[in-house]
Amino acid sequence: MIDVIWLFREALFGTLLIALGCSVLGVYVVLRRIVFVGAALAQISSAGIALAIFLSSIGVGLGTLTGELGLSFLATVGGVVFFTVTGTRRRVPPDSALGLAYVVAGAVGVLLIAKAAGADVHDLFIQGNILGITTRDMLTLLAVAAAVLVVHVMLYKEFLFVSYDPEMAETLGYSTRRWTFMLYMTIGIMIAVAMRSAGVLLVFNFLVTPAVTGLLLGRNMRGVFLWAVASGMVAALSGFALSVPFDLPTGPAIIAVSGALAGAAWILHVVRGDG
Amino acid sequence: MPSDRPAVITFSNVALGYGSKTVLSGLSFSINDGDLLALVGPNGAGKTTILRALLGTLPPKSGEVTRERNLRFGYVPQRTTLDLAWPLDSVSVVAMGAYDRIGVLKRAGAQARESALLALDQVGLGDLSDHRFSALSGGQKQRVLIARALIGKPSVLVLDEPTDGMDLVSSTSILGLVRALHATEGLTVIVVSHQLNEVANYVQRLALVTEGKFQIGLTEDVLTEENLSDLYGIPVEVDEVAGKRLIFPGRRTEEDPPRISQR
Numbered sequence: 001m002i003d004v005i006w007l008f009r010e011a012l013f014g015t016l017l018i019a020l021g022c023s024v025l026g027v028y029v030v031l032r033r034i035v036f037v038g039a040a041l042a043q044i045s046s047a048g049i050a051l052a053i054f055l056s057s058i059g060v061g062l063g064t065l066t067g068e069l070g071l072s073f074l075a076t077v078g079g080v081v082f083f084t085v086t087g088t089r090r091r092v093p094p095d096s097a098l099g100l101a102y103v104v105a106g107a108v109g110v111l112l113i114a115k116a117a118g119a120d121v122h123d124l125f126i127q128g129n130i131l132g133i134t135t136r137d138m139l140t141l142l143a144v145a146a147a148v149l150v151v152h153v154m155l156y157k158e159f160l161f162v163s164y165d166p167e168m169a170e171t172l173g174y175s176t177r178r179w180t181f182m183l184y185m186t187i188g189i190m191i192a193v194a195m196r197s198a199g200v201l202l203v204f205n206f207l208v209t210p211a212v213t214g215l216l217l218g219r220n221m222r223g224v225f226l227w228a229v230a231s232g233m234v235a236a237l238s239g240f241a242l243s244v245p246f247d248l249p250t251g252p253a254i255i256a257v258s259g260a261l262a263g264a265a266w267i268l269h270v271v272r273g274d275g
Numbered sequence: 276m277p278s279d280r281p282a283v284i285t286f287s288n289v290a291l292g293y294g295s296k297t298v299l300s301g302l303s304f305s306i307n308d309g310d311l312l313a314l315v316g317p318n319g320a321g322k323t324t325i326l327r328a329l330l331g332t333l334p335p336k337s338g339e340v341t342r343e344r345n346l347r348f349g350y351v352p353q354r355t356t357l358d359l360a361w362p363l364d365s366v367s368v369v370a371m372g373a374y375d376r377i378g379v380l381k382r383a384g385a386q387a388r389e390s391a392l393l394a395l396d397q398v399g400l401g402d403l404s405d406h407r408f409s410a411l412s413g414g415q416k417q418r419v420l421i422a423r424a425l426i427g428k429p430s431v432l433v434l435d436e437p438t439d440g441m442d443l444v445s446s447t448s449i450l451g452l453v454r455a456l457h458a459t460e461g462l463t464v465i466v467v468s469h470q471l472n473e474v475a476n477y478v479q480r481l482a483l484v485t486e487g488k489f490q491i492g493l494t495e496d497v498l499t500e501e502n503l504s505d506l507y508g509i510p511v512e513v514d515e516v517a518g519k520r521l522i523f524p525g526r527r528t529e530e531d532p533p534r535i536s537q538r
Contacts (some may be wrong), residue, residue, distance in 0.1 A: 072510045171350040172375040
Protein backbone atom coordinates (compact mmCIF):
# COMPACT_ATOMS: atom_id res chain seq x y z
CA MET A 1 0.00 0.00 0.00
CA ILE A 2 2.86 2.37 0.85
CA ASP A 3 4.25 1.86 -2.65
CA VAL A 4 0.93 2.92 -4.16
CA ILE A 5 0.72 5.97 -1.93
CA TRP A 6 4.34 6.87 -2.70
CA LEU A 7 3.40 7.02 -6.36
CA PHE A 8 1.23 9.99 -5.47
CA ARG A 9 3.71 11.60 -3.10
CA GLU A 10 3.37 15.09 -4.61
CA ALA A 11 -0.37 14.82 -4.09
CA LEU A 12 0.13 13.64 -0.51
CA PHE A 13 2.60 16.42 0.35
CA GLY A 14 0.35 18.96 -1.34
CA THR A 15 -2.66 17.77 0.67
CA LEU A 16 -0.66 17.95 3.91
CA LEU A 17 0.37 21.52 3.09
CA ILE A 18 -3.24 22.52 2.43
CA ALA A 19 -4.25 20.83 5.70
CA LEU A 20 -1.49 22.66 7.59
CA GLY A 21 -2.21 26.14 6.23
CA CYS A 22 -6.01 25.91 6.36
CA SER A 23 -6.06 24.35 9.85
CA VAL A 24 -4.11 27.25 11.34
CA LEU A 25 -6.26 29.85 9.56
CA GLY A 26 -9.38 27.90 10.46
CA VAL A 27 -8.86 28.67 14.15
CA TYR A 28 -9.52 32.35 13.36
CA VAL A 29 -12.32 31.46 10.95
CA VAL A 30 -14.14 29.47 13.65
CA LEU A 31 -13.39 31.75 16.61
CA ARG A 32 -14.29 34.94 14.74
CA ARG A 33 -17.49 33.20 13.62
CA ILE A 34 -16.72 33.88 9.98
CA VAL A 35 -17.14 30.31 8.79
CA PHE A 36 -19.29 31.53 5.93
CA VAL A 37 -16.60 34.00 4.88
CA GLY A 38 -14.44 30.89 4.34
CA ALA A 39 -17.22 29.19 2.39
CA ALA A 40 -17.92 32.27 0.28
CA LEU A 41 -14.22 32.92 -0.44
CA ALA A 42 -13.79 29.29 -1.51
CA GLN A 43 -16.77 29.66 -3.85
CA ILE A 44 -15.50 32.99 -5.24
CA SER A 45 -12.08 31.45 -5.74
CA SER A 46 -13.65 28.56 -7.64
CA ALA A 47 -15.49 31.05 -9.85
CA GLY A 48 -12.06 32.50 -10.74
CA ILE A 49 -10.85 29.03 -11.72
CA ALA A 50 -14.02 28.50 -13.75
CA LEU A 51 -13.37 31.77 -15.58
CA ALA A 52 -9.84 30.62 -16.42
CA ILE A 53 -11.18 27.29 -17.74
CA PHE A 54 -13.83 29.10 -19.77
CA LEU A 55 -11.32 31.56 -21.23
CA SER A 56 -9.04 28.69 -22.10
CA SER A 57 -11.89 26.88 -23.89
CA ILE A 58 -12.57 29.91 -26.12
CA GLY A 59 -8.91 30.23 -26.96
CA VAL A 60 -7.82 32.93 -24.50
CA GLY A 61 -4.82 31.07 -23.14
CA LEU A 62 -3.35 32.22 -19.86
CA GLY A 63 -1.48 29.00 -19.10
CA THR A 64 -2.93 26.20 -17.01
CA LEU A 65 -1.29 27.08 -13.72
CA THR A 66 -0.90 30.84 -14.09
CA GLY A 67 -4.37 31.31 -15.56
CA GLU A 68 -6.30 29.31 -12.99
CA LEU A 69 -4.16 30.40 -10.07
CA GLY A 70 -4.03 34.01 -11.19
CA LEU A 71 -7.77 34.41 -11.72
CA SER A 72 -8.57 32.42 -8.59
CA PHE A 73 -6.27 34.77 -6.67
CA LEU A 74 -7.75 37.92 -8.20
CA ALA A 75 -11.32 36.76 -7.54
CA THR A 76 -10.46 35.94 -3.93
CA VAL A 77 -8.79 39.30 -3.33
CA GLY A 78 -11.92 40.94 -4.76
CA GLY A 79 -13.97 38.89 -2.31
CA VAL A 80 -11.77 39.92 0.63
CA VAL A 81 -12.18 43.60 -0.28
CA PHE A 82 -15.94 43.14 -0.67
CA PHE A 83 -16.31 41.46 2.74
CA THR A 84 -14.06 43.96 4.52
CA VAL A 85 -16.11 46.87 3.14
CA THR A 86 -19.57 45.33 3.61
CA GLY A 87 -18.61 44.21 7.12
CA THR A 88 -18.61 47.83 8.24
CA ARG A 89 -21.84 48.89 6.54
CA ARG A 90 -24.85 48.00 8.56
CA ARG A 91 -27.34 48.63 5.76
CA VAL A 92 -26.37 45.26 4.29
CA PRO A 93 -26.16 42.71 7.12
CA PRO A 94 -22.84 40.81 6.85
CA ASP A 95 -24.46 37.38 6.57
CA SER A 96 -26.63 38.62 3.69
CA ALA A 97 -23.56 39.92 1.85
CA LEU A 98 -21.93 36.52 2.37
CA GLY A 99 -24.99 34.67 1.15
CA LEU A 100 -25.18 36.90 -1.89
CA ALA A 101 -21.51 36.38 -2.74
CA TYR A 102 -21.79 32.62 -2.17
CA VAL A 103 -24.76 31.99 -4.45
CA VAL A 104 -23.69 34.41 -7.19
CA ALA A 105 -20.12 33.05 -7.28
CA GLY A 106 -21.43 29.48 -7.26
CA ALA A 107 -23.86 30.15 -10.10
CA VAL A 108 -21.28 32.06 -12.17
CA GLY A 109 -18.80 29.21 -11.73
CA VAL A 110 -21.32 26.57 -12.82
CA LEU A 111 -22.45 28.66 -15.82
CA LEU A 112 -18.88 29.25 -16.98
CA ILE A 113 -17.99 25.59 -16.62
CA ALA A 114 -21.20 24.55 -18.41
CA LYS A 115 -20.17 26.64 -21.40
CA ALA A 116 -16.55 25.57 -21.24
CA ALA A 117 -16.56 21.82 -20.91
CA GLY A 118 -18.45 18.72 -19.82
CA ALA A 119 -19.76 17.50 -16.49
CA ASP A 120 -16.52 15.76 -15.61
CA VAL A 121 -14.80 19.13 -15.40
CA HIS A 122 -17.66 20.33 -13.21
CA ASP A 123 -16.99 17.47 -10.80
CA LEU A 124 -13.32 18.40 -10.64
CA PHE A 125 -14.34 21.99 -9.97
CA ILE A 126 -16.41 20.95 -6.91
CA GLN A 127 -14.21 18.11 -5.63
CA GLY A 128 -10.87 19.35 -6.85
CA ASN A 129 -8.24 17.03 -8.20
CA ILE A 130 -6.03 16.08 -5.32
CA LEU A 131 -4.34 13.20 -7.11
CA GLY A 132 -3.51 15.52 -9.99
CA ILE A 133 -1.19 17.70 -7.86
CA THR A 134 2.12 18.09 -9.68
CA THR A 135 5.56 18.94 -8.32
CA ARG A 136 5.01 22.53 -9.45
CA ASP A 137 1.64 22.69 -7.69
CA MET A 138 3.24 21.26 -4.56
CA LEU A 139 6.03 23.82 -4.58
CA THR A 140 3.49 26.63 -5.05
CA LEU A 141 1.53 25.30 -2.10
CA LEU A 142 4.72 25.03 -0.04
CA ALA A 143 5.72 28.62 -0.77
CA VAL A 144 2.28 30.05 -0.03
CA ALA A 145 1.63 27.94 3.10
CA ALA A 146 5.07 28.84 4.47
CA ALA A 147 4.58 32.55 3.78
CA VAL A 148 1.11 32.57 5.35
CA LEU A 149 2.36 30.72 8.44
CA VAL A 150 5.33 33.05 8.88
CA VAL A 151 3.00 36.06 8.69
CA HIS A 152 0.74 34.46 11.29
CA VAL A 153 3.57 33.65 13.67
CA MET A 154 4.94 37.18 13.41
CA LEU A 155 1.59 38.94 13.71
CA TYR A 156 -0.02 36.53 16.15
CA LYS A 157 -0.70 39.05 18.89
CA GLU A 158 -2.13 41.61 16.47
CA PHE A 159 -4.49 39.11 14.81
CA LEU A 160 -5.48 37.76 18.23
CA PHE A 161 -6.18 41.20 19.70
CA VAL A 162 -8.25 42.65 16.85
CA SER A 163 -10.16 39.38 16.55
CA TYR A 164 -10.88 38.98 20.26
CA ASP A 165 -11.62 42.57 21.24
CA PRO A 166 -11.68 44.97 18.29
CA GLU A 167 -13.24 47.74 20.40
CA MET A 168 -10.36 47.78 22.90
CA ALA A 169 -7.83 47.41 20.08
CA GLU A 170 -9.27 50.51 18.39
CA THR A 171 -8.81 52.56 21.56
CA LEU A 172 -5.12 51.58 21.61
CA GLY A 173 -4.66 52.80 18.06
CA TYR A 174 -5.07 49.58 16.08
CA SER A 175 -6.92 49.96 12.79
CA THR A 176 -9.15 46.92 13.11
CA ARG A 177 -10.31 47.34 9.52
CA ARG A 178 -6.74 47.18 8.22
CA TRP A 179 -5.81 44.20 10.40
CA THR A 180 -9.01 42.39 9.52
CA PHE A 181 -8.26 42.98 5.85
CA MET A 182 -4.77 41.51 6.33
CA LEU A 183 -6.17 38.48 8.13
CA TYR A 184 -8.77 37.93 5.42
CA MET A 185 -6.05 38.32 2.78
CA THR A 186 -3.99 35.50 4.28
CA ILE A 187 -7.12 33.33 4.37
CA GLY A 188 -7.99 34.34 0.81
CA ILE A 189 -4.51 33.63 -0.58
CA MET A 190 -4.39 30.21 1.05
CA ILE A 191 -7.85 29.39 -0.29
CA ALA A 192 -6.94 30.59 -3.78
CA VAL A 193 -3.93 28.28 -4.11
CA ALA A 194 -5.64 25.35 -2.37
CA MET A 195 -8.87 25.56 -4.40
CA ARG A 196 -7.36 24.47 -7.70
CA SER A 197 -6.26 21.15 -6.23
CA ALA A 198 -8.64 20.52 -3.39
CA GLY A 199 -11.98 21.93 -4.55
CA VAL A 200 -14.63 23.82 -2.62
CA LEU A 201 -15.67 21.02 -0.28
CA LEU A 202 -12.23 19.95 0.95
CA VAL A 203 -10.92 23.50 1.40
CA PHE A 204 -14.01 24.42 3.40
CA ASN A 205 -13.55 21.26 5.47
CA PHE A 206 -9.93 22.14 6.32
CA LEU A 207 -11.02 25.66 7.31
CA VAL A 208 -13.63 24.43 9.77
CA THR A 209 -13.35 20.84 11.01
CA PRO A 210 -9.75 20.75 12.35
CA ALA A 211 -10.32 24.06 14.16
CA VAL A 212 -13.46 22.66 15.78
CA THR A 213 -11.45 19.60 16.89
CA GLY A 214 -8.76 21.92 18.22
CA LEU A 215 -11.28 23.97 20.20
CA LEU A 216 -12.73 20.83 21.75
CA LEU A 217 -9.34 19.51 22.84
CA GLY A 218 -7.10 22.54 23.39
CA ARG A 219 -7.10 24.27 26.76
CA ASN A 220 -5.42 27.45 25.51
CA MET A 221 -4.67 29.09 22.15
CA ARG A 222 -1.45 27.17 21.66
CA GLY A 223 -3.25 23.90 22.39
CA VAL A 224 -6.06 24.78 19.99
CA PHE A 225 -3.60 25.51 17.17
CA LEU A 226 -1.62 22.32 17.84
CA TRP A 227 -4.70 20.08 17.98
CA ALA A 228 -6.16 21.73 14.88
CA VAL A 229 -2.98 21.20 12.87
CA ALA A 230 -2.50 17.66 14.19
CA SER A 231 -6.07 16.62 13.40
CA GLY A 232 -5.95 18.26 9.97
CA MET A 233 -2.71 16.47 9.10
CA VAL A 234 -3.91 13.11 10.46
CA ALA A 235 -7.17 13.46 8.49
CA ALA A 236 -5.25 14.33 5.31
CA LEU A 237 -2.82 11.43 5.74
CA SER A 238 -5.43 8.84 6.78
CA GLY A 239 -7.99 9.91 4.17
CA PHE A 240 -5.31 9.79 1.51
CA ALA A 241 -4.06 6.40 2.67
CA LEU A 242 -7.60 4.98 2.63
CA SER A 243 -8.63 6.45 -0.69
CA VAL A 244 -5.74 5.28 -2.86
CA PRO A 245 -5.81 1.50 -2.26
CA PHE A 246 -9.60 1.35 -1.90
CA ASP A 247 -10.24 3.54 -4.93
CA LEU A 248 -12.30 6.08 -3.02
CA PRO A 249 -12.57 9.77 -3.95
CA THR A 250 -9.74 11.35 -1.93
CA GLY A 251 -11.43 14.61 -0.88
CA PRO A 252 -14.56 13.02 0.63
CA ALA A 253 -12.40 10.33 2.30
CA ILE A 254 -10.35 13.05 4.02
CA ILE A 255 -13.51 14.92 5.03
CA ALA A 256 -14.96 11.69 6.50
CA VAL A 257 -11.85 11.17 8.64
CA SER A 258 -11.92 14.86 9.68
CA GLY A 259 -15.52 14.46 10.78
CA ALA A 260 -14.71 11.27 12.69
CA LEU A 261 -11.84 13.02 14.50
CA ALA A 262 -14.12 15.94 15.42
CA GLY A 263 -16.69 13.44 16.72
CA ALA A 264 -14.04 11.66 18.81
CA ALA A 265 -12.85 15.03 20.12
CA TRP A 266 -16.39 15.94 21.13
CA ILE A 267 -16.79 12.64 23.04
CA LEU A 268 -13.46 13.23 24.79
CA HIS A 269 -14.51 16.81 25.58
CA VAL A 270 -17.72 15.56 27.21
CA VAL A 271 -15.99 12.69 29.07
CA ARG A 272 -13.37 15.12 30.35
CA GLY A 273 -16.18 17.23 31.78
CA ASP A 274 -15.38 20.34 29.74
CA GLY A 275 -18.85 20.40 28.20
CA MET B 276 -18.55 75.39 38.42
CA PRO B 277 -15.17 75.69 36.67
CA SER B 278 -12.46 73.35 37.91
CA ASP B 279 -8.92 74.41 38.77
CA ARG B 280 -7.62 71.17 37.26
CA PRO B 281 -6.66 71.21 33.57
CA ALA B 282 -9.06 69.80 31.02
CA VAL B 283 -7.89 66.51 29.47
CA ILE B 284 -10.79 66.16 27.02
CA THR B 285 -12.89 69.02 25.70
CA PHE B 286 -16.02 68.85 23.56
CA SER B 287 -16.68 72.14 21.76
CA ASN B 288 -20.16 72.40 20.23
CA VAL B 289 -19.97 68.79 19.07
CA ALA B 290 -22.64 66.97 17.06
CA LEU B 291 -22.46 63.18 16.99
CA GLY B 292 -24.19 60.56 14.93
CA TYR B 293 -23.94 57.81 12.36
CA GLY B 294 -24.31 58.26 8.62
CA SER B 295 -26.87 60.98 8.00
CA LYS B 296 -28.46 60.61 11.46
CA THR B 297 -27.47 63.01 14.25
CA VAL B 298 -27.88 61.47 17.70
CA LEU B 299 -26.71 64.38 19.88
CA SER B 300 -25.77 67.96 19.10
CA GLY B 301 -24.48 71.09 20.85
CA LEU B 302 -22.28 69.15 23.28
CA SER B 303 -19.84 71.45 25.05
CA PHE B 304 -18.10 70.24 28.17
CA SER B 305 -14.71 69.32 29.59
CA ILE B 306 -13.40 66.36 31.50
CA ASN B 307 -10.71 67.48 33.89
CA ASP B 308 -7.60 65.77 35.12
CA GLY B 309 -8.47 63.62 38.13
CA ASP B 310 -12.23 63.67 37.52
CA LEU B 311 -14.35 60.81 38.82
CA LEU B 312 -17.27 61.12 36.44
CA ALA B 313 -20.29 59.01 35.59
CA LEU B 314 -22.03 59.27 32.23
CA VAL B 315 -25.57 58.11 32.92
CA GLY B 316 -28.63 57.69 30.78
CA PRO B 317 -31.18 55.13 29.65
CA ASN B 318 -30.31 52.56 27.00
CA GLY B 319 -30.32 54.12 23.54
CA ALA B 320 -29.89 57.69 24.82
CA GLY B 321 -26.47 58.14 23.25
CA LYS B 322 -24.04 57.17 26.03
CA THR B 323 -22.05 54.83 23.79
CA THR B 324 -21.98 57.49 21.08
CA ILE B 325 -20.44 60.02 23.48
CA LEU B 326 -18.09 57.32 24.77
CA ARG B 327 -16.86 56.51 21.27
CA ALA B 328 -16.31 60.19 20.49
CA LEU B 329 -14.45 60.58 23.75
CA LEU B 330 -12.20 57.62 22.95
CA GLY B 331 -11.63 58.91 19.44
CA THR B 332 -13.18 55.95 17.63
CA LEU B 333 -16.12 58.07 16.36
CA PRO B 334 -15.27 61.38 14.68
CA PRO B 335 -17.71 64.24 15.40
CA LYS B 336 -20.09 65.28 12.65
CA SER B 337 -19.35 68.88 13.56
CA GLY B 338 -17.56 70.74 16.31
CA GLU B 339 -14.32 69.60 17.87
CA VAL B 340 -13.16 67.05 20.43
CA THR B 341 -9.71 67.88 21.76
CA ARG B 342 -7.63 65.60 23.92
CA GLU B 343 -4.56 66.40 25.93
CA ARG B 344 -1.42 65.34 24.11
CA ASN B 345 -0.16 61.87 25.17
CA LEU B 346 -3.50 61.08 26.74
CA ARG B 347 -3.76 57.33 27.14
CA PHE B 348 -7.05 55.53 27.67
CA GLY B 349 -7.53 52.36 29.66
CA TYR B 350 -10.78 51.10 28.21
CA VAL B 351 -12.90 48.49 29.98
CA PRO B 352 -15.60 47.28 27.57
CA GLN B 353 -18.82 45.62 28.59
CA ARG B 354 -17.72 42.12 29.49
CA THR B 355 -20.66 40.63 27.58
CA THR B 356 -19.15 41.87 24.30
CA LEU B 357 -16.28 39.39 24.63
CA ASP B 358 -16.79 36.00 23.03
CA LEU B 359 -16.41 33.24 25.62
CA ALA B 360 -15.46 30.67 22.96
CA TRP B 361 -11.87 32.01 22.96
CA PRO B 362 -9.69 29.71 25.10
CA LEU B 363 -7.81 32.47 26.91
CA ASP B 364 -6.67 32.48 30.51
CA SER B 365 -6.89 35.62 32.64
CA VAL B 366 -3.23 36.54 32.31
CA SER B 367 -3.39 36.34 28.50
CA VAL B 368 -6.42 38.62 28.41
CA VAL B 369 -4.69 41.14 30.68
CA ALA B 370 -1.47 41.06 28.63
CA MET B 371 -3.40 42.37 25.60
CA GLY B 372 -3.55 45.77 27.29
CA ALA B 373 0.21 46.08 26.76
CA TYR B 374 0.34 44.88 23.13
CA ASP B 375 0.55 48.34 21.62
CA ARG B 376 3.51 49.20 23.85
CA ILE B 377 5.32 45.99 22.83
CA GLY B 378 5.00 46.93 19.17
CA VAL B 379 4.14 45.11 15.94
CA LEU B 380 6.16 41.98 15.00
CA LYS B 381 7.40 41.53 18.57
CA ARG B 382 6.23 38.74 20.82
CA ALA B 383 4.54 39.32 24.15
CA GLY B 384 7.19 37.66 26.29
CA ALA B 385 7.93 37.10 29.96
CA GLN B 386 7.90 40.81 30.76
CA ALA B 387 4.35 41.24 29.47
CA ARG B 388 3.29 38.22 31.52
CA GLU B 389 4.98 39.64 34.62
CA SER B 390 3.20 42.98 34.17
CA ALA B 391 -0.10 41.16 33.63
CA LEU B 392 0.37 39.21 36.87
CA LEU B 393 1.07 42.44 38.76
CA ALA B 394 -2.05 44.03 37.30
CA LEU B 395 -4.11 41.00 38.33
CA ASP B 396 -2.67 41.31 41.84
CA GLN B 397 -3.68 44.96 41.86
CA VAL B 398 -7.35 44.04 41.30
CA GLY B 399 -7.21 41.15 43.76
CA LEU B 400 -7.13 38.29 41.27
CA GLY B 401 -3.50 37.19 41.49
CA ASP B 402 -4.53 33.65 42.33
CA LEU B 403 -6.77 33.29 39.27
CA SER B 404 -4.18 34.17 36.64
CA ASP B 405 -4.24 30.75 34.98
CA HIS B 406 -8.03 30.37 35.12
CA ARG B 407 -9.89 30.46 31.86
CA PHE B 408 -11.53 33.87 31.42
CA SER B 409 -14.82 32.32 30.30
CA ALA B 410 -15.05 30.33 33.56
CA LEU B 411 -14.83 33.37 35.85
CA SER B 412 -17.83 35.03 37.53
CA GLY B 413 -19.16 38.35 36.22
CA GLY B 414 -17.35 40.32 38.91
CA GLN B 415 -14.08 38.46 38.33
CA LYS B 416 -14.31 39.01 34.58
CA GLN B 417 -14.81 42.72 35.21
CA ARG B 418 -11.73 42.80 37.45
CA VAL B 419 -9.67 41.05 34.75
CA LEU B 420 -10.77 43.68 32.23
CA ILE B 421 -9.90 46.48 34.67
CA ALA B 422 -6.47 44.86 35.13
CA ARG B 423 -6.10 44.79 31.34
CA ALA B 424 -6.84 48.51 31.20
CA LEU B 425 -4.39 49.22 34.04
CA ILE B 426 -1.46 47.32 32.50
CA GLY B 427 -1.22 49.97 29.79
CA LYS B 428 -0.61 52.63 32.49
CA PRO B 429 -3.52 54.83 31.38
CA SER B 430 -4.16 58.42 32.36
CA VAL B 431 -7.92 58.00 31.83
CA LEU B 432 -9.80 54.85 32.84
CA VAL B 433 -13.08 54.40 30.96
CA LEU B 434 -15.54 51.72 32.05
CA ASP B 435 -18.59 50.86 29.95
CA GLU B 436 -21.48 49.53 32.07
CA PRO B 437 -19.09 47.87 34.56
CA THR B 438 -21.84 46.61 36.87
CA ASP B 439 -24.49 45.66 34.33
CA GLY B 440 -26.11 42.33 35.24
CA MET B 441 -24.23 42.01 38.53
CA ASP B 442 -25.62 41.27 41.96
CA LEU B 443 -25.46 43.90 44.70
CA VAL B 444 -22.29 42.55 46.33
CA SER B 445 -20.35 42.31 43.06
CA SER B 446 -21.42 45.72 41.78
CA THR B 447 -20.59 47.39 45.10
CA SER B 448 -17.21 45.68 45.08
CA ILE B 449 -16.44 46.78 41.50
CA LEU B 450 -17.45 50.39 42.12
CA GLY B 451 -15.42 50.36 45.34
CA LEU B 452 -12.40 49.14 43.36
CA VAL B 453 -12.91 51.89 40.78
CA ARG B 454 -13.09 54.54 43.47
CA ALA B 455 -9.99 53.15 45.18
CA LEU B 456 -8.07 53.21 41.89
CA HIS B 457 -9.12 56.81 41.37
CA ALA B 458 -7.84 57.71 44.83
CA THR B 459 -4.61 55.69 44.88
CA GLU B 460 -3.50 55.92 41.26
CA GLY B 461 -4.66 59.47 40.61
CA LEU B 462 -6.51 58.34 37.52
CA THR B 463 -9.20 60.27 35.71
CA VAL B 464 -12.14 57.85 35.72
CA ILE B 465 -15.24 57.83 33.52
CA VAL B 466 -17.96 55.30 34.29
CA VAL B 467 -20.74 54.79 31.76
CA SER B 468 -23.92 53.36 33.24
CA HIS B 469 -27.68 53.32 32.81
CA GLN B 470 -28.21 52.87 36.57
CA LEU B 471 -28.25 56.31 38.18
CA ASN B 472 -28.89 54.99 41.69
CA GLU B 473 -25.91 52.68 41.50
CA VAL B 474 -23.27 55.18 40.45
CA ALA B 475 -24.62 58.44 41.96
CA ASN B 476 -22.98 57.84 45.31
CA TYR B 477 -19.57 56.94 43.93
CA VAL B 478 -18.75 59.87 41.67
CA GLN B 479 -17.89 63.54 42.04
CA ARG B 480 -19.37 64.65 38.72
CA LEU B 481 -22.36 63.41 36.78
CA ALA B 482 -23.18 63.70 33.09
CA LEU B 483 -26.79 62.85 32.32
CA VAL B 484 -27.93 62.10 28.81
CA THR B 485 -31.53 61.52 27.81
CA GLU B 486 -33.27 61.79 24.45
CA GLY B 487 -31.29 64.60 22.91
CA LYS B 488 -30.62 66.35 26.26
CA PHE B 489 -27.25 66.48 27.99
CA GLN B 490 -26.25 67.91 31.32
CA ILE B 491 -23.01 67.75 33.29
CA GLY B 492 -22.00 69.08 36.69
CA LEU B 493 -21.09 68.28 40.26
CA THR B 494 -23.15 65.36 41.56
CA GLU B 495 -24.91 67.46 44.22
CA ASP B 496 -25.82 70.11 41.62
CA VAL B 497 -27.20 67.65 39.09
CA LEU B 498 -29.05 65.40 41.53
CA THR B 499 -31.86 67.76 42.46
CA GLU B 500 -35.53 66.84 42.13
CA GLU B 501 -36.29 69.83 39.91
CA ASN B 502 -33.40 69.14 37.61
CA LEU B 503 -34.01 65.40 37.25
CA SER B 504 -37.75 65.90 36.78
CA ASP B 505 -37.06 68.41 34.05
CA LEU B 506 -34.44 66.22 32.39
CA TYR B 507 -36.40 62.97 32.45
CA GLY B 508 -39.80 64.59 31.88
CA ILE B 509 -41.42 62.80 34.84
CA PRO B 510 -41.63 63.67 38.54
CA VAL B 511 -38.48 62.47 40.30
CA GLU B 512 -37.79 62.36 44.02
CA VAL B 513 -34.34 62.43 45.58
CA ASP B 514 -34.08 61.10 49.14
CA GLU B 515 -31.06 60.78 51.36
CA VAL B 516 -30.74 57.73 53.58
CA ALA B 517 -27.69 57.11 55.78
CA GLY B 518 -25.73 59.66 53.79
CA LYS B 519 -26.56 58.06 50.44
CA ARG B 520 -28.75 59.60 47.77
CA LEU B 521 -31.59 57.50 46.37
CA ILE B 522 -33.52 58.53 43.29
CA PHE B 523 -37.15 57.47 42.77
CA PRO B 524 -39.36 58.05 39.78
CA GLY B 525 -42.68 59.66 40.83
CA ARG B 526 -43.10 62.17 43.62
CA ARG B 527 -44.51 61.30 47.02
CA THR B 528 -47.37 63.36 48.45
CA GLU B 529 -47.97 64.16 52.13
CA GLU B 530 -50.49 61.31 52.34
CA ASP B 531 -48.21 58.68 50.84
CA PRO B 532 -46.38 56.36 53.22
CA PRO B 533 -42.60 56.93 53.41
CA ARG B 534 -40.62 55.09 50.75
CA ILE B 535 -38.19 53.79 53.34
CA SER B 536 -39.35 53.00 56.88
CA GLN B 537 -37.40 54.89 59.48
CA ARG B 538 -36.59 52.94 62.64
